[in-house]
Amino acid sequence: MDLALIGEGGHSKVIKDLIGSKPGYKIRAVLDDKYEQLQLVGDVYRGPISSAHDLAEQISSLKFVIGIGGNRVRKTIADRLGLASDSYMTLIHDSAIVSPSASIGVGSVIMAYTIVNADVVIGDHAIINSGAIVEHDSYVGDYVHIAPKALLTGSVAAHEGAMIGAGATIIPGKRMGEWATVGAGATVIHDIPAYRTAVGTPARTIAESS
Ligand SMILES: CC(C)(COP(=O)(O)OP(=O)(O)OC[C@H]1O[C@@H](n2cnc3c(N)ncnc32)[C@H](O)[C@@H]1OP(=O)(O)O)[C@@H](O)C(=O)NCCC(=O)NCCS
Structure with a gap:
């Protein structure tokens, strides 16, 4: 290749x-x-x-x-x-665990020691970074970055361009809007609207961009 x-x-x-x-x-x-x-x-x-x-x-x-x-x-x-x-090439590290029912778009990279579980959909040019976990039925849009050791629990949606910081946890069913940012270490218990930056536990909005 x-x-x-x-x-x-x-x-x-x-x-x-x-x-x-x-x-x-x-x-x-x-x-x-x-x-x-x-x-x-x-x-x-x-x-x-x-x-x-x-x-x-x-x-x-x-x-x-x-x-x-x-x-x-x-x-x-x-x-x-x-x-x-x-x-574009999709790259998946050999140590990653990827469910056969997950789909991963072009240009996306799935780094070492990640888990991408059942029925996850990952778009194009996304990054699932080292040690991150994307649990069942979650959606990861185009150009999203799930930073190292972040955890998307079941049925989470991270829409286009969202950045989920290192070690952040998103509880089940929550939605990160387009180009939203979740700070490192945050615990997200509510939806984060598009273009917002949220930090902390529980995560609260600190900024809005365009
Ligand atoms: C959330 C983030 C994007 C904000 O960056 P920023 O806009 O430059 O924000 P600042 O550093 O100016 O901080 C703004 C305020 O938020 C707080 N803050 C920033 N990041 C925070 C975090 N992760 N958790 C808790 N509070 C945080 C700061 O202490 C500061 O508070 P203050 O105004 O009371 O002093 C950034 O701090 C972050 O966590 N990025 C994720 C990085 C990451 O995981 N990268 C992965 C690379 S592979």
Whole structure:
């Protein structure tokens, strides 16, 4: 499997290790806007994100992963590139436990020691980060980030772009609106409306964005 990793920050390091742990998977390109032009360095192409289209033409088997933790940045890049959805790879660490009845969208990454249980639906370009648990019947929208060790109990919904901070717990049936943020360590016992940031136990709104 030939892969192009978009982004070269902290999150992409973890994805790089995930890819490295999978036999037959190889990083053929790393794209980041710190590079001015596309060039072959050793056996890996390095270049700006805009060179994705040229690369896709050169290497027809190439699949992309956007390895950037910021939800808005991932969405901006995916929108800007406009690549077909089958250009993106879904990555699942071998230590993850994923129910056969779960579905996971393109470009999403399921990190080490995660659990994705029965009838979970995960959208595109989402991150289920190290040790997170997404319990049965939960919904994780496009561009959502479930941070390390966060827990979505049963039938939780985290809509597009929501960020669930490290170690946060969402009790059953609660809804995180689009682009809502839940602080690290929070316990969410009420729905969090779209664009709100909520922290603490029980989680309370501290800010609203647009
Ligand atoms: C919630 C969060 C996004 C807020 O960030 P911010 O907008 O920069 O907020 P600030 O740091 O200015 O804090 C604002 C207030 O909220 C409080 N606060 C911030 N995060 C909090 C948290 N997780 N739990 C409890 N209180 C928190 C601060 O103490 C501060 O309170 P004060 O005004 O009484 O001093 C951030 O603190 C957070 O928890 N992010 C999650 C990070 C994470 O898990 N990343 C995963 C990476 S893989």
